[in-house]
Structure formats: structure tokens, C-alpha cells
Amino acid sequence: MHFVTIGMNHIYHPVGLTSDYPLLISIAITNYSTLEGPSSVDIIFGISDHLFKFASKRKMSSPKRRIETDVMKLLMSDYDVTLVNDSMQEFFVRFHGPTDTPFEHGIWKIHVELPDQYPYKSPSIGFMNKIFHPNIDEMSGSVCLDVINQTWSPMFDMLNIFESFLPQLLRYPNPSDPLNNEAATLLMRDPPSYNNRVKDYVSRYATSDKVPRMKGEDDEEEDEDGDEDESEEESDSDSEMSDMGSLGGDSDDEHDEAGVKAGMDL
Template structure:
């Protein structure tokens, strides 16, 4: 029997939705969704809430998913601006034996627990972790308080709310008199 990637995508996403994970599909598409991810206890990330964007390629599970943090996180292996994650098990050594639950229950918690400053996407975080671990922990906790609240995760850019408000205020500033002049 040949493998059916669509069925595997549905199985993995349904397994996540039936778990304790909070999953929200983008346009009812099982290949693109957001997952609410909580910082592991006993780490400086504890108490943090992140919105993780996930895209599953058509070749999933034979090709790895694309994972990105939507709200800011200070970590050597996560790009602060794009939210991209540098993790071998996702980027290089992905196997069809893994599923999405592995990423959220094992891989990402392990990444936050055991950062690898020798393979950084965020050089500042890596240098701080290696030279001043206590300052690194303090900066991680500051980021958690500033950027990893439930509200920050809810409002993390998915292109939803910010733009229309800005456009409305610009349109509202043009008065009828200016239009005729």
C-alpha cells in the first residue's frame, strides 16, 4: 500500500487537536496552522506563551515541517526577527517516523531547556549564554515578560489586526475640503 501524505497530515493534525495543544488552522487548511506553545517549567522560559506558525509541505512526513515563533523569544537557536528555528531534528535529520506531537512535546521543549550556543541564529543570545549565563537568563525572563504573554501570543502577527487600523486613520484624516482643493 502506498503512503498517503494527505492522510498522514490529517492524522498528525487531528492528534494535535485532540491533545492538550491549542491548535488553530489557517483557512481550515490542515497544512498551515498555529500552535500555542508554553515555556518549559524550571527554565527561564517558564510562564512564556508563544504562537508558533507551522506549515506542512505537500511531501510531509518525508519532508520536515516549517516552524516559526510569531512573538519574540531570546534564544541562541531562534532568529529574533524571523522566528526561524535552528534545530537539526527539524532541519537536517527529520524522519517520517517523527510527527508533530514530537515537535511540541519533545523537540521544542528540549531546545529551550538545552540551547546550543555553538550553532547560533541569534549571536547576541549565544555570546551572552556562553560568557554571562546569569545575564542570559535575566534577558530571557525579560523577553518572556515583555513578548511572551498570552496577549502577545494572541496578537502576534499573522497579518490580522494591525494594518486595517492604520489605514482607517489615514483615510479619516482626509477631509472633504482637501479633496476639492
């Protein structure tokens, strides 16, 4: 028995096979991830009307495991990430506009939802604060699905979204497939005016003090405010008690003085 080696897999073929035999190979590979290793691979050999099928022993990693792996990588990165209800499938990320573009110095809160079929189905991405861009809906902040699907691959992970996809989307908008027709028209007819409008939106909606708070930050601030209110109430209460005590002391002194005076009169 002879073996043909492809990667780490060995497929055997009939004895006596020489280089003169026609070898037809069809390989179907889905989602070869460097993080999780190769997924299910079917290799079909057609040799002299004989078909030999090989299925790798590696099982395809579940989407759930892939979601956990990708989100953990994002959480361990330098990005500010806030999970929604501790869910790995919905979270917010603070994103900074790419340098040398009109979006530079802008900060956006990005909402991300991962479908159950991730990474075979692309994530849903939306801007929570306003942005002026042909492929992003101004009202909802949704990124054009066609643009995502044209670019998305199961090879990508969440870091690719924020380090590559979104920066490239802002740097190279596609006015031929717009969600914001005004932005697309302005970009095609008057690029300088488009750049000025983008910068105007950045200054109005995407500065650090204009970014919507991450979920959880409001709760922390409320807790801090609550603690401050409680401390103020305690301080006021202590002050009142102190005042009450001093009033009582003055009254006693007055009574004592009155008694002494009465004795002198007697």
C-alpha cells in the first residue's frame, strides 16, 4: 500500500500507482482557522474509475467555541470592550477613527452582535453615535451588510474587524452601494466638501465627551453618586445632631444662670 501525504493527512491509493496514472483531486475545505486548526476536509481521488474518499478525523470546532475564542482575544487587546449582560455574542467596543483621514480624532461606540452561525455568517455592526459615511446609515448607524458580506471571511476574527475592516471602510468608502445617499453623492461630486462634512460630524458627535457611555458605566456612576448622596446625608445628619446637642447645652447654661441669679435675689 502506498501513501500520498497532504499536509498532516495520509491518503492511501492502489498498489502500483505510477506517475503515468491520471490523478484527479477535488478538495473541499471549509474554515481553515489558524486558531482552531483545520476543519472537516473531504478529499476525493478519482483514479482509474476508482473513487477513494477521505474524511479527516479532526472535527469542526463549534461556532460557540469560536465565538468565545475570538471575543476573549478582543477582551485581552487594547480595545475598550463592554459585554452586554456578560454575553459573548453582544458587546460594545470603543473605536477610534483612522489617522490621515477626515475621521481622525473621532471616537465611536460600536455595537456588535455575533450570530449563532458565526464565523460562517458575518457579525452585525452598528455605530451608536452619528457618523457621515456613504455605507453607514446616519439614523440607525448600521453598516451596509453588502459591504460586510463582500469582505467577510470565516478566516477573520473580531480583531480583524477593528484593526482592518472598519479602518478600511472609513478610509475607502464605496459610494456605489450607499446607505447614506447624501454622503455618497457629496463624495462623488465634491470630495473636499465631503471631507469637511465628515469633520463637522466628528466635532459634533464623535468627541470623547459626546460618545455614549458604555453599558455598565452608567451603573457605576450612579453607584458613585449614590455613595456621595449617602455621605452628604450622613454629614447633614451629624451636623443636625451636633446642633441639637449645642442647643441643649445653651439651654442648660441659661437655666443654671437663672438659678444662680434667683439665689442672689433671695
